[in-house]
Amino acid sequence: MLGTGLIKGMAQTAKNFVGSYQGPERLVTVQYPEERLAPKENARNFPFLVFDGDDAQKGLRCVACQICEKECPPKCIYINKSKDKKPDYIGKPQFYPATFDIDISVCMSCQICVEVCPFDAIKMDKVFELSTTDRFEALLLHKTELAKPNEYFQELHPTEAAEIDTRFAEEKLKAEAKAKADAEAKAKAAAIAAAPKPEPAPVDGSIPTPVAPKTI
Amino acid sequence: MTGQLDQLFVSLKQWLVSFLPQAAQPMAGILLSISAIIGAFATMFAITTIMERKILGRIQNRLGPNRVGPFGLLQPAADGIKMLTKEDIVPFAADKLVHFLAPVVLIIPVALALAMIPYGRNMTAVDLDAGILFFFAVGSATELSVFMAGWSSQNKYSLVGAMRAIAQMISYEMPLVLSTVSVLMMAGTLSLPLIVQAQSGYIYEILPRWNVFTPWGLAGFVLFMIAATAESNRAPFDLPEAESEIIAGYLTEYSGFKYALFFMAEYWGLFAVSGLAVTLFLGGWNAPFPFLQWVPSWAWFFAKLGTIIFGFIWVRGTLPRLRLDQLMNFAWKFLLPMSLINIVVTAMWHFSRVFQFVGAREMRWVLCALVLAIPYFFLGRALGEGRPAKRNYKFAE
Numbered sequence: 380m381l382g383t384g385l386i387k388g389m390a391q392t393a394k395n396f397v398g399s400y401q402g403p404e405r406l407v408t409v410q411y412p413e414e415r416l417a418p419k420e421n422a423r424n425f426p427f428l429v430f431d432g433d434d435a436q437k438g439l440r441c442v443a444c445q446i447c448e449k450e451c452p453p454k455c456i457y458i459n460k461s462k463d464k465k466p467d468y469i470g471k472p473q474f475y476p477a478t479f480d481i482d483i484s485v486c487m488s489c490q491i492c493v494e495v496c497p498f499d500a501i502k503m504d505k506v507f508e509l510s511t512t513d514r515f516e517a518l519l520l521h522k523t524e525l526a527k528p529n530e531y532f533q534e535l536h537p538t539e540a541a542e543i544d545t546r547f548a549e550e551k552l553k554a555e556a557k558a559k560a561d562a563e564a565k566a567k568a569a570a571i572a573a574a575p576k577p578e579p580a581p582v583d584g585s586i587p588t589p590v591a592p593k594t595i
Numbered sequence: 596m597t598g599q600l601d602q603l604f605v606s607l608k609q610w611l612v613s614f615l616p617q618a619a620q621p622m623a624g625i626l627l628s629i630s631a632i633i634g635a636f637a638t639m640f641a642i643t644t645i646m647e648r649k650i651l652g653r654i655q656n657r658l659g660p661n662r663v664g665p666f667g668l669l670q671p672a673a674d675g676i677k678m679l680t681k682e683d684i685v686p687f688a689a690d691k692l693v694h695f696l697a698p699v700v701l702i703i704p705v706a707l708a709l710a711m712i713p714y715g716r717n718m719t720a721v722d723l724d725a726g727i728l729f730f731f732a733v734g735s736a737t738e739l740s741v742f743m744a745g746w747s748s749q750n751k752y753s754l755v756g757a758m759r760a761i762a763q764m765i766s767y768e769m770p771l772v773l774s775t776v777s778v779l780m781m782a783g784t785l786s787l788p789l790i791v792q793a794q795s796g797y798i799y800e801i802l803p804r805w806n807v808f809t810p811w812g813l814a815g816f817v818l819f820m821i822a823a824t825a826e827s828n829r830a831p832f833d834l835p836e837a838e839s840e841i842i843a844g845y846l847t848e849y850s851g852f853k854y855a856l857f858f859m860a861e862y863w864g865l866f867a868v869s870g871l872a873v874t875l876f877l878g879g880w881n882a883p884f885p886f887l888q889w890v891p892s893w894a895w896f897f898a899k900l901g902t903i904i905f906g907f908i909w910v911r912g913t914l915p916r917l918r919l920d921q922l923m924n925f926a927w928k929f930l931l932p933m934s935l936i937n938i939v940v941t942a943m944w945h946f947s948r949v950f951q952f953v954g955a956r957e958m959r960w961v962l963c964a965l966v967l968a969i970p971y972f973f974l975g976r977a978l979g980e981g982r983p984a985k986r987n988y989k990f991a992e
């Protein structure tokens with residue numbers, strides 16, 4: 380009959396109305412500035428740069444390859460490549476960004492920069508209380524503001540960070556092993572090169588001093 | 596003491612006016628009444644906005660505004676300051692004069708309508724013999740202002756909203772007026788204070804003699820409230836302002852104080868039509884029980900008004916917006932026939948007064964209720980016809 384649905388609906392809202400005074404657990408909202416919800420792991424808004432170690436600028440993972448700058452749809456990343464190189468986490472000398480700016484007033488939080496970065500250097504942040512009174516300078520984040528330690532990233536996205544960290548550690552181990560193997564191979568080569576050395580017969584019959592393998 | 600409290604505002608006015616020379620007294624009396632009405636309803640507007648937001652919040656299991664002042668009670672003040680300090684934008688292509696006049700044209704008829712209502716014993720600002728006629732006459736002028744606002748804005752959303760408003764208001768004007776006819780038939784007068792008087796007194800010395808407690812009164816009240824909801828553009832009949840479809844309808848191009856005026860006039864219209872419902876069906880300022888008569892009459896009036904407003908808010912928090920065709924079908928295929936049948940039932944009720952045997956009143960009640968219930972059932976069925984029992988949303992799964 381016409382009206383039964385209406386009455387059912389009205390009863391439901393009446394129940395909510397009375398119930399919200401009876402049981403505060405019904406209230407779904409969080410009183411924001413005083414209470415906060417823990418952020419979800421996959422939440423994201425603006426990118427930041429990850430660094431390892433203690434020194435924010437020395438430890439930056441970014442190698443200024445500028446892929447993210449090219450891929451960013453609204454073109455809000457601005458990078459200047461350095462002239463010199465610095466060692467990365469493996470120890471390989473790499474370029475680093477002399478300037479790295481992101482204009483978060485333009486950024487649309489698409490995460491494309493994160494997806495394309497081959498070095499896991501740029502990741503999405505979760506900070507959202509970014510209101511300022513200046514909409515130009517204050518929203519243009521520089522390298523210094525963007526750099527955040529790996530521990531921070533581990534806190535934000537634990538699963539992803541753990542995966543990256545193990546991969547990096549493996550790569551480092553591999554690199555070390557390779558370095559060691561290289562060193563050994565070099566040493567052997569050196570030894571072999573050194574071995575046929577005592578060809579000219581010693582005049583005084585003394586044993587020649589072995590050449591110490593060069594340490595790398 | 597009770598009588599004094601009851602007549603507090605009347606005596607206050609007389610006392611204030613008595614300081615003036617004889618010639619100026621009627622004019623001063625009118626001005627005083629008007630300022631009292633404007634002041635009272637401006638306050639009530641503020642209270643209603645905050646209560647509406649609070650109640651809607653609770654209905655949706657939220658707290659509602661609770662930041663400004665204790666329990667958020669100063670929210671209306673904050674809103675007011677915000678409204679007044681906002682830039683008043685007039686669209687470049689707008690018809691400036693009409694755009695400016697629309698809110699003014701809305702608020703004047705609404706204020707005039709408010710002056711008709713009897714707020715308490717001897718508390719009618721303007722006591723016209725044909726008060727209810729005047730009420731509907733000025734009430735229909737609000738449609739003009741809504742269309743002025745929509746047309747002058749030179750904006751398609753505004754125009755669509757105004758068109759919808761006109762269609763809706765004209766359609767619902769009919770059941771609104773027809774549902775009051777039965778009250779006029781029974782009271783035999785067009786004067787609102789006299790209609791209230793006709794509802795005073797008690798059946799068996801205890802039950803109130805309000806119109807809503809008769810079958811035709813109950814049906815009339817429900818019809819009147821539905822039509823009144825549509826007339827005041829409130830949910831679920833808020834198509835003219837449907838914010839999810841046409842931004843804010845005819846209000847789209849209004850900002851600042853003009854918007855506030857529009858907003859206030861809409862609430863005042865709501866108060867006026869609710870006040871009329873109280874007067875016509877809920878016994879006006881009469882107390883519900885004889886032993887509660889010590890409470891001043893105006894307090895009863897405002898208590899009933901508040902209850903009706905709460906009902907409006909409750910409905911708004913519950914029902915989704917209608918589609919335009921549903922709206923029109925409902926008005927023309929359901930409300931209009933029902934209100935016509937209600938007039939017949941009123942006549943039945945009136946003429947069956949000759950039965951004087953024991954239980955005659957109860958028998959009349961059942962009879963009249965049946966005559967209403969049967970068409971209600973069939974008209975309701977007819978409204979739902981052609982609707983699939985279960986909808987399949989092909990793309991929504």
Ligand code: SF4
Binds near residue numbers: 445500501
């Ligand atoms: S953040 Fe990644 S993609 Fe962008 S320049 Fe640095 S290393 Fe390249």
Ligand code: SF4
Binds near residue numbers: 450452453454486490
């Ligand atoms: S999230 Fe998207 S818009 Fe923002 S900097 Fe990265 S690529 Fe650019």
